[in-house]
Amino acid sequence: MEGLFHIIPILALIGYSCATVDYLRVYGGSHSLRRGRACLWVGLVAQVIFLVLELLGSYRTEPVDFIGVDFVGVDFVSRSRFPISLSLVGIVVVGAFLLFERRFRFSSLGGIIAPIGLFLFVLASFVFHIGREVSQAQDKVSVLSETLLYFHIGGTLLANVCLVLSFAVSVAVILHEVLLKRRQLTFIQRKLPSLFQLERINGYLVNSGFLLMVLGIGVGFLFALVSGMHISLLDARLQWSAATLVVYSLLMFARSRGWRGRRVAWLGVAGFVMLIASSLTVNYWANTFHLY
Amino acid sequence: MFLDPSQKISVHGMNHAVAELAVREAFAVGHAGSVLQKIIEIPGISEGAVVSTCNRVELITVGVNGNCIPDIELVFSEISKLPVRAFSKTLYHLHGKAAVSHVFRVASGLDSLVVGEPQILGQLKEAYRMAQEGGAAKRLLNRLLPASFHVAKAVRSRTKIGHHAVSVCFAARELAREIFGDLSQATLMVIGAGEVGTLALKHFYSAGVRKIFLLNKTLANAQDLASTCGGVAADLADLPLYLPRADIVLGASALPVGVPPLVSEKDVTVSFRARPGKPQFFIDLGVPRNFSSAIADLSDAFLYNIDDLEAVVQKNLGGRILEVRRAEFIVEEEVDKFMNWLEREPQQRDIRLLVERCEQHREHEVRKTLHRIRQANLSDQQLNVVQAALGDLCGGLLAKTLHQPLSFYKSLGAEDSQAREWFQRCFLDHSSILPDESNDESSSSSSCAVEELMVSGGASKS
Numbered sequence: 001m002e003g004l005f006h007i008i009p010i011l012a013l014i015g016y017s018c019a020t021v022d023y024l025r026v027y028g029g030s031h032s033l034r035r036g037r038a039c040l041w042v043g044l045v046a047q048v049i050f051l052v053l054e055l056l057g058s059y060r061t062e063p064v065d066f067i068g069v070d071f072v073g074v075d076f077v078s079r080s081r082f083p084i085s086l087s088l089v090g091i092v093v094v095g096a097f098l099l100f101e102r103r104f105r106f107s108s109l110g111g112i113i114a115p116i117g118l119f120l121f122v123l124a125s126f127v128f129h130i131g132r133e134v135s136q137a138q139d140k141v142s143v144l145s146e147t148l149l150y151f152h153i154g155g156t157l158l159a160n161v162c163l164v165l166s167f168a169v170s171v172a173v174i175l176h177e178v179l180l181k182r183r184q185l186t187f188i189q190r191k192l193p194s195l196f197q198l199e200r201i202n203g204y205l206v207n208s209g210f211l212l213m214v215l216g217i218g219v220g221f222l223f224a225l226v227s228g229m230h231i232s233l234l235d236a237r238l239q240w241s242a243a244t245l246v247v248y249s250l251l252m253f254a255r256s257r258g259w260r261g262r263r264v265a266w267l268g269v270a271g272f273v274m275l276i277a278s279s280l281t282v283n284y285w286a287n288t289f290h291l292y
Numbered sequence: 293m294f295l296d297p298s299q300k301i302s303v304h305g306m307n308h309a310v311a312e313l314a315v316r317e318a319f320a321v322g323h324a325g326s327v328l329q330k331i332i333e334i335p336g337i338s339e340g341a342v343v344s345t346c347n348r349v350e351l352i353t354v355g356v357n358g359n360c361i362p363d364i365e366l367v368f369s370e371i372s373k374l375p376v377r378a379f380s381k382t383l384y385h386l387h388g389k390a391a392v393s394h395v396f397r398v399a400s401g402l403d404s405l406v407v408g409e410p411q412i413l414g415q416l417k418e419a420y421r422m423a424q425e426g427g428a429a430k431r432l433l434n435r436l437l438p439a440s441f442h443v444a445k446a447v448r449s450r451t452k453i454g455h456h457a458v459s460v461c462f463a464a465r466e467l468a469r470e471i472f473g474d475l476s477q478a479t480l481m482v483i484g485a486g487e488v489g490t491l492a493l494k495h496f497y498s499a500g501v502r503k504i505f506l507l508n509k510t511l512a513n514a515q516d517l518a519s520t521c522g523g524v525a526a527d528l529a530d531l532p533l534y535l536p537r538a539d540i541v542l543g544a545s546a547l548p549v550g551v552p553p554l555v556s557e558k559d560v561t562v563s564f565r566a567r568p569g570k571p572q573f574f575i576d577l578g579v580p581r582n583f584s585s586a587i588a589d590l591s592d593a594f595l596y597n598i599d600d601l602e603a604v605v606q607k608n609l610g611g612r613i614l615e616v617r618r619a620e621f622i623v624e625e626e627v628d629k630f631m632n633w634l635e636r637e638p639q640q641r642d643i644r645l646l647v648e649r650c651e652q653h654r655e656h657e658v659r660k661t662l663h664r665i666r667q668a669n670l671s672d673q674q675l676n677v678v679q680a681a682l683g684d685l686c687g688g689l690l691a692k693t694l695h696q697p698l699s700f701y702k703s704l705g706a707e708d709s710q711a712r713e714w715f716q717r718c719f720l721d722h723s724s725i726l727p728d729e730s731n732d733e734s735s736s737s738s739s740c741a742v743e744e745l746m747v748s749g750g751a752s753k754s
Binding site for chain 1: 466469470472588591592594603604
C-alpha cells in the first residue's frame with residue numbers, strides 16, 4: 001500500500017508532464033493530439049486513484065469532534081484539506097476538458113489546460129500537509145446543517161473549477177488577440193478556436209463560476225448562521241474571498257458594459273491569481289476558522 | 293520490332309516557367325477536339341490529350357518518339373498561327389520516365405505558378421474527359437491520367453501543400469475566420485465595386501458570407517454587383533450608417549492621391565458605441581489606403597492592409613515550400629511504381645494474348661470433339677459430363693504444358709528484349725505481335741480470369 005503512495009503520484013506527474021509537452025508541441029506545428037490526450041488521461045486517472053487512496057488513508061471510524069459535532073468517516077478536521085481541495089479542482093478541470101474537447105472542438109486549449117492540471121497536481125501533492133487547529137472554540141450546536149456545509153464546499157469547489165477554466169480560455173484569448181494585433185497568423189492561432197468562440201466559452205465559464213461562487217459563499221454564511229458560529233469579519237478566508245469576489249464582480253461589470261477581448265481576459269487572469277493567492281495565504285500564513 | 297515501352301509516353305509543350313504570358317496566350321486551345329484529331333493523325337502516335345490552361349499548353353502523347361517532334365511542332369504552329377521557328381526553342385519535349393514524372397507533378401500542383409493550387413487537377417481531369425470523348429485515350433493514357441489523379445490526391449492528403457492562403461483575398465478570409473469563426477453569421481461591407489472588390493467579395497461569398505453591404509461612389513455599379521450575391525447596395529455617402537452594422541469592412545476603393553481615408557479612427561470609435569463588445573475586422577486592399585492606420589490602435593479593431601496580407605501570404609508560401617519536398621518524395625515513389633508497371637506491361641500483354649489464344653483453341657477443339665461424340669447418341673446429361681471432362685482435359689493439358697515456359701518467361705524480366713522476341717515468335721503470330729489497342733481493351737477484362745486460371749495453374753483443374 002505504501003508503495004502505491006509513491007508510484008501513483010509519479011505516474012500522474014509523468015502523465016501530466018508528457019501531456020503538457022505534447023499539447024504545447026501542437027502549437028509548434030505537430031499534428032497529432034492522440035498521445036497528448038492519452039497522457040492526460042493517464043495523469044487524470046492516476047491523480048484520482050491517489051486522491052481516493054489519500055481519503056481512504058485518512059478514514060476514521062472513531063468520531064472526531066468538530067464544533068461540537070461528532071464526525072466519523074473521512075477526517076476533514078485534524079489535517080488541512082487544502083491539498084485535497086486543490087486535487088479536486090485539478091481533477092474536475094482536466095476531466096471537464098477531456099470530456100468536452102472533442103464535442104466543442106477546443107482540443108488546442110490543451111496547451112493551457114494540461115499545464116494547469118500539472119501545476120495544481122504538483123501544488124497539491126508536494127506541498128506539506130500541515131495540521132490546523134480550529135482557531136476559535138465553538139459552542140456545541142444541537143442541529144448541524146450538513147447539507148448546507150456540503151453545498152458550501154461543493155459550490156465553491158465548482159466555482160473554482162469554472163474560474164480556473166476561464167483563466168485558461170483568457171490566456172488563449174490574450175495570445176490570439178496579441179498575435180492578430182501584431183498582424184501575425186501563426187500555428188498557435190490556427191490550432192485555437194476563433195476569437196469569437198473563445199470569448200463565448202469564457203462568458204459561459206465566468207458567468208457560471210461567478211454565480212457558483214456567490215451561491216457558495218452565501219450558503220456558507222447561511223450554514224454559519226444555522227450552526228450558531230461566531231464569524232469575525234477579520235477572518236482571513238472571508239477577507240480574501242471578498243477580495244476575489246470584488247475582482248470577479250469587476251469582470252462581470254466590465255462585460256456588461258461591453259468590454260471584450262484582452263481587457264476582460266486580463267481581469268480573468270487577475271481573478272485566477274487572486275484565487276491562488278487567497279488559497280495559499282489562507283492555508284499557510286493566516287489564521288482562519290475555515291479548514292482550508 | 294519490339295519497342296522500348298518506357299519511351300512511349302511523351303509530353304510536349306510550354307509552361308509559365310519557359311514562356312511568358314504573352315507567348316502562352318497565342319497557344320491557348322479553344323477547342324481541344326480538333327487538336328486531338330490532329331495529334332492522333334500523326335503517324336506513330338496512338339493516344340493523346342491536350343492540357344491548355346492559363347499557365348501551360350501541353351500535349352500528352354503515346355507513341356513512337358523522336359520521329360514525331362516535327363509533326364508536334366506543326367500542330368503547335370497550327371494552334372498559334374505562328375511559324376515553328378518562332379517558338380520551337382520554347383517548347384520542351386519529355387519522354388518516358390521524365391514525361392510520367394512531369395504529368396504527376398502537374399496534377400499534384402508542384403509545377404504550378406502557385407505551388408499546391410488545386411485548380412490544375414480539375415483542368416487535367418477535363419483534358420482526360422475530352423481525350424476519352426474524342427477516342428484519343430486508350431490503354432496507356434487510361435492508366436497514366438487516372439494514376440496522376442491518384443497521386444494528386446495522395447499528395448494533398450499526406451502533405452499540407454494545399455493548406456493556408458496563398459493569395460491576398462484568401463489570407464483576408466483566413467484571418468476573418470480566426471476572428472469570427474463561422475463566417476455565415478458575419479456581416480461584410482465592401483467599399484468599392486471594382487475588380488478588387490468583386491474578387492474579394494467572391495472569396496468571402498464562397499466562404500459562406502451572406503449578409504453583404506456594397507458601397508460605391510456610383511450606386512448603379514454597386515447595385516449590379518449586389519444583384520449577383522444578394523447583397524444590399526448603397527451610396528458611399530451612407531458609409532457612417534452602415535459601418536456599425538458590419539463585422540468585416542473591406543476597403544477596395546481606388547482613392548485619388550491626397551484624399552483622406554474613407555474611414556478614420558473617430559468614425560470607428562463612434563461605430564463601436566453602436567456595437568459594444570463586438571470586434572471589427574478592417575481589410576484595406578486600396579492603394580492609397582482606404583482606412584486610417586490609427587484604427588489599428590483601437591482595442592476592438594483589427595486592421596490589415598495589403599502589405600500585412602502579403603506578409604501572411606509569403607509566410608504561407610514559405611510553409612508550402614517545406615511541404616513541396618515531401619510531395620516530391622511521394623511523386624517519386626509513384627513514378628517508380630508506374631514505371632515498374634509500364635515495364636512489365638508488354639510482358640503481361642504477351643502472356644494474356646497467349647492465354648486468350650489457348651482458350652480459343654481449347655473451345656474450338658472441345659466443340660469439334662463434341663460434334664463427333666454426339667453421333668454416339670448420348671443423353672443430354674451424358675453429353676454435359678463429356679463436355680465438361682473434355683474442357684478440363686484440354687485446359688489441364690494446356691496449363692501443364694505452358695506453366696513452365698510462362699514462369700520462365702516472367703522470370704527473365706521485361707528488359708530482356710530477346711526473350712520477348714523469342715516468346716512472340718514461338719507462341720504468337722508475328723503479324724499479331726502488336727494487336728489493335730481496341731482489341732486489347734475489350735479482351736482485357738475476360739482474359740484476366742483466363743490468365744489467372746492458366747498461369748496460377750490450370751493444374752488445379754486436373
